[in-house]
Amino acid sequence: MPPRKPRVIEKDKIILVEGADAYFFFMWAYQAFGVPGIQVIDFGGINDLGQYLKTFKELPGYEKASTILIGRDAEKTADGAVKSIKTALKKNGFAVPERPFTFAEGKPRVAYVVSRF
Amino acid sequence: MITALDIKGFKGLGHLSIPRLTRINLVGGKNNVGKTSLLEAVFLFFDRINPQMLTNQFARRGVSVLPLEPDTMWAPIFHDYEMEKEISISVTSVNSTKTMSIKFNPNYTPSVVRAKTTGQGSQQLQIRTDQKPTPSYALDITYKMNGKKETSHLLMGIEGLGLHIDYMKAEKTQAVFIASRSLMKPNEDAEKFGKLDIMGKQDAVIKFLRIIETNLTALSSVSMGNISMIHGDIGLKRKIPVSYMGEGVSKLLSIVLAIANAKDGIVLIDEFENGLHYSVMEKIWEGIGRAAREFNCQVIATTHSYECLEAAYKGLSGDLQNDFSYLRLDRIDDETKAKIFDFDMLKVAIDTNSEVR
Numbered sequence: 001m002p003p004r005k006p007r008v009i010e011k012d013k014i015i016l017v018e019g020a021d022a023y024f025f026f027m028w029a030y031q032a033f034g035v036p037g038i039q040v041i042d043f044g045g046i047n048d049l050g051q052y053l054k055t056f057k058e059l060p061g062y063e064k065a066s067t068i069l070i071g072r073d074a075e076k077t078a079d080g081a082v083k084s085i086k087t088a089l090k091k092n093g094f095a096v097p098e099r100p101f102t103f104a105e106g107k108p109r110v111a112y113v114v115s116r117f
Numbered sequence: 118m119i120t121a122l123d124i125k126g127f128k129g130l131g132h133l134s135i136p137r138l139t140r141i142n143l144v145g146g147k148n149n150v151g152k153t154s155l156l157e158a159v160f161l162f163f164d165r166i167n168p169q170m171l172t173n174q175f176a177r178r179g180v181s182v183l184p185l186e187p188d189t190m191w192a193p194i195f196h197d198y199e200m201e202k203e204i205s206i207s208v209t210s211v212n213s214t215k216t217m218s219i220k221f222n223p224n225y226t227p228s229v230v231r232a233k234t235t236g237q238g239s240q241q242l243q244i245r246t247d248q249k250p251t252p253s254y255a256l257d258i259t260y261k262m263n264g265k266k267e268t269s270h271l272l273m274g275i276e277g278l279g280l281h282i283d284y285m286k287a288e289k290t291q292a293v294f295i296a297s298r299s300l301m302k303p304n305e306d307a308e309k310f311g312k313l314d315i316m317g318k319q320d321a322v323i324k325f326l327r328i329i330e331t332n333l334t335a336l337s338s339v340s341m342g343n344i345s346m347i348h349g350d351i352g353l354k355r356k357i358p359v360s361y362m363g364e365g366v367s368k369l370l371s372i373v374l375a376i377a378n379a380k381d382g383i384v385l386i387d388e389f390e391n392g393l394h395y396s397v398m399e400k401i402w403e404g405i406g407r408a409a410r411e412f413n414c415q416v417i418a419t420t421h422s423y424e425c426l427e428a429a430y431k432g433l434s435g436d437l438q439n440d441f442s443y444l445r446l447d448r449i450d451d452e453t454k455a456k457i458f459d460f461d462m463l464k465v466a467i468d469t470n471s472e473v474r
Contacts, residue, residue: 006423006470006471006472006473006474007469007470007471007472008472009472041469042469043469051461051462051465052465052469054462054465055458055462055465055466055471056471058445058456058457058458058462059466059471059472059473060445060447060472060473060474061472063449
């Protein structure tokens with residue numbers, strides 16, 4: 001099997017998701033709604049969102065990102081997932097939205113959704 | 118060991134600040150971002166008492182002939198070829214920062230005038246009362262640390278290139294540059310090998326080379342006229358020069374000899390992956406990591422290869438992971454930014470198949 005080509009950050013609107021189910025859900029959703037300029041990135045396998053965000057903001061192309069949406073599985077409890085997302089965002093210097101489905105202004109703007117994918 | 122670097126006005130590097138360096142540093146980034154210039158700046162800093170400190174840089178890049186003019190020989194080391202700007206290279210070691218600055222001086226007047234003889238073989242000196250120093254072009258080189266200053270002047274005049282030293286201490290830290298172009302230096306390698314052989318370290322070198330040449334059982338330095346070459350036993354009827362075993366073995370030999378002979382020093386490797394098959398790189402990196410620890414040597418290498426990066430990440434895992442950093446250079450306007458990935462960050466990048474070069 002040929003080696004996979006490493007993924008480059010190409011778009012300014014990024015959806016970060018954990019796992020294949022969420023990845024394909026968002027891929028189909030943004031295509032179905034015809035929203036341009038969106039890139040979905042699966043960071044599945046990295047359980048620690050904070051560690052992923054620390055790396056993500058150093059990746060080439062990150063400076064292009066104007067908007068980030070984080071989609072995570074609620075797992076045990078939605079409250080626990082929200083708390084974990086907020087902690088990871090704050091620790092890495094991102095804007096922290098008060099509630100799901102709302103954007104916190106910053107560079108980049110950030111929102112998150114918690115669901116059961 | 119260098120812990121931080123700050124480079125201003127050197128070649129393509131308008132300004133580059135690297136706040137953290139570890140024992141093994143791999144540098145990536147797009148073409149022409151300044152990866153080789155970074156290595157050259159570090160080498161220049163340590164190559165301080167060498168009249169050929171700049172001409173060597175051209176040779177490493179494959180340029181062998183240049184007119185003896187400041188515009189062709191010296192301007193290329195200045196950012197945007199602007200010789201009126203100053204070059205500054207600051208190197209921080211554990212507790213101290215030393216800064217080298219280079220300034221073009223079009224009217225340098227030497228303080229010492231050499232008496233000219235009237236002819237070859239003559240003992241008579243032609244002495245004239247009107248003899249005056251002839252102004253030359255110079256690069257004024259200054260090192261500053263803790264309020265102390267050392268100066269020298271790299272000269273270009275009718276007598277060619279030279280170095281006038283006002284006051285400068287020889288650098289204790291040894292730096293070695295392994296260029297991307299394979300420039301064989303058999304005498305140099307044989308001499309380095311001889312030193313290791315005397316210290317009984319031959320086996321370590323053989324073990325390292327066996328990563329590529331598994332049949333290698335022995336090495337010897339053989340003198341032939343003015344040339345010494347390292348020969349190896351790979352099970353043939355006779356020993357053969359290591360250079361005949363392929364570019365990868367030769368390169369590996371140069372690397373291991375450089376590390377083992379640069380105790381407490383620094384080894385700079387340009388385009389690490391050249392000549393090396395991806396399948397052996399993981400073991401090579403592990404070998405480099407262990408050798409660098411044993412000889413207390415620091416390594417800074419450049420790469421364009423994702424395979425090389427992955428191999429370094431895997432080879433320098435476990436107890437070596439805190440020794441390793443990946444630096445990605447990126448040019449934004451006139452500034453070159455270094456994004457530093459520690460082992461854990463690189464793990465995240467590679468596990469998520471993210472581009473980091």
